Amino acid sequence: MEVQPLIELPQRTLVDRFNRHLNYLRLSITDRCNLRCTYCVPDGFFPKLPSREILRYEEVLRLVKIAVHLGVSKVRVTGGEPLVRKGVYEFLDTLGRIDGITDISLTTNGVFLADQIDRIRKAGIGRINISLDSLKREKYKRITGFDRFDTVWKGIRLARERGVHPIKINVVVIRGVNDDELMDFARLTFDFPYAVRFIEYMPMGSHCRSYGQQILAPEILDKLKSLGELEPVPRNETDGPAERYRFKGAAGEIGLIRPISHHFCSDCNRLRLTASGQLRVCLLSNIQVDLKGPMRDGAADTELARLMIRAVLRKPRKHGLSCTEGSPVSDPMFAIGG
Numbered sequence: 001m002e003v004q005p006l007i008e009l010p011q012r013t014l015v016d017r018f019n020r021h022l023n024y025l026r027l028s029i030t031d032r033c034n035l036r037c038t039y040c041v042p043d044g045f046f047p048k049l050p051s052r053e054i055l056r057y058e059e060v061l062r063l064v065k066i067a068v069h070l071g072v073s074k075v076r077v078t079g080g081e082p083l084v085r086k087g088v089y090e091f092l093d094t095l096g097r098i099d100g101i102t103d104i105s106l107t108t109n110g111v112f113l114a115d116q117i118d119r120i121r122k123a124g125i126g127r128i129n130i131s132l133d134s135l136k137r138e139k140y141k142r143i144t145g146f147d148r149f150d151t152v153w154k155g156i157r158l159a160r161e162r163g164v165h166p167i168k169i170n171v172v173v174i175r176g177v178n179d180d181e182l183m184d185f186a187r188l189t190f191d192f193p194y195a196v197r198f199i200e201y202m203p204m205g206s207h208c209r210s211y212g213q214q215i216l217a218p219e220i221l222d223k224l225k226s227l228g229e230l231e232p233v234p235r236n237e238t239d240g241p242a243e244r245y246r247f248k249g250a251a252g253e254i255g256l257i258r259p260i261s262h263h264f265c266s267d268c269n270r271l272r273l274t275a276s277g278q279l280r281v282c283l284l285s286n287i288q289v290d291l292k293g294p295m296r297d298g299a300a301d302t303e304l305a306r307l308m309i310r311a312v313l314r315k316p317r318k319h320g321l322s323c324t325e326g327s328p329v330s331d332p333m334f335a336i337g338g
C-alpha cells in the first residue's frame with residue numbers, strides 16, 4: 001500500500017463549537033474479536049458486519065490522510081481486536097508513513113502480543129494498551145470466554161523486554177467480578193513499569209449490566225490508599241483522560257479513567273472512525289456521520305473533508321451518561337472501538 005501525496009483540501013482544522021481541537025482519531029479497523037468479554041459483548045451477542053461493509057485498508061488510509069490534513073496528529077488503532085485483521089502489520093507500516101501523524105498507538109487484548117511483538121515494534125508502534133481484567137487464569141477465562149491469560153501475560157512481559165513503553169494495562173472494574181483484585185493489580189506497579197488503569201464501566205448498548213455493578217473512581221482510590229500514599233503524577237501530552245498516581249518508590253503508576261464520576265468532556269479531543277466507516281464524534285452519543293457511502297459513491301477528498309468538518313460541529317458539549325439512567329448509546333463497545 002503506497003501513501004499518495006495529499007491533494008488540495010479546505011484548510012480548516014477540526015475545531016468544534018466549544019473550541020475543542022480534535023486532533024486524536026481512534027480507528028477501529030474491525031468489529032471482529034477473538035474474545036467475548038462479558039461487559040463488552042453482553043450475553044455473547046456478537047453480530048458481525050458483512051465484509052463488504054467494513055472499510056478496506058485503502059479506504060481507511062484515505063480518510064486518515066484527510067483527517068490529518070484537517071489537524072489530526074494522533075492515531076490509535078483499535079477494534080474489535082485489531083490484531084485479528086488480515087494484513088494489519090502492513091497496514092500499521094503504511095499508517096506510520098503518513099506525514100503529519102506524530103503518535104500511533106494500539107489497543108489490544110494482547111492475545112497476539114507474544115507472537116507478534118517484533119512486527120508491532122517494526123511498524124513503529126511504541127505505545128500499547130492491553131486489556132486485562134483479571135490476574136487469575138480461571139476468572140480471566142470466565143470474563144473473556146477463553147483460556148488465554150498465560151498467553152497475554154507472556155505478551156506483556158515480552159513487550160516490556162522489547163522496550164515498549166509505556167505499557168498500559170486496562171482494567172474495567174466491575175463489582176462482584178474483579179473488584180477483589182484491585183490491590184493485586186495495584187501491587188504490580190510496585191515492581192513493574194506498567195501503568196495500570198482502572199476504567200469505570202460504561203453501560204453501552206441494550207444489554208448493559210446493572211448500575212449496582214459499577215464501581216466509581218472515588219471508591220477505587222479509597223481502597224488503593226490502604227496500600228500506601230498515592231502521589232499525583234503531573235500530566236503530559238499523551239495522557240488522555242487518565243488521572244495519574246504513583247505509590248512512593250513504585251516502578252509503575254496507577255491511572256483512573258472516570259467517564260462517569262468525573263467526565264472529561266471539556267478536554268475531549270477525540271474522534272472515532274468505526275470499521276464500517278462511520279465518523280463518531282462522542283463515544284457516548286449515537287451521533288455518527290457516514291463516510292463510507294459517500295466515499296464509495298465517488299466523493300472527492302474535499303467533500304469527505306467537509307463531511308468531517310460538519311460532523312465535528314455536531315459534537316455535544318458533554319456526554320449524557322450517568323450512573324442512574326439507561327445507556328444513551330445503542331451500539332456495544334466492540335462496534336465502536338472504545
Ligand code: SAM
Binds near residue numbers: 081
Ligand atoms: N480488543 C481490544 C481490547 O480488548 O483492548 C480493543 C477493543 S476494546 C472495545 C477497547 C477497550 O474498551 C478495552 O480496554 C475494553 O476493556 C474497553 N471496554 C469495552 N467495553 C467497555 C465498557 N462497557 N465500559 C468500559 N470500558 C469498556
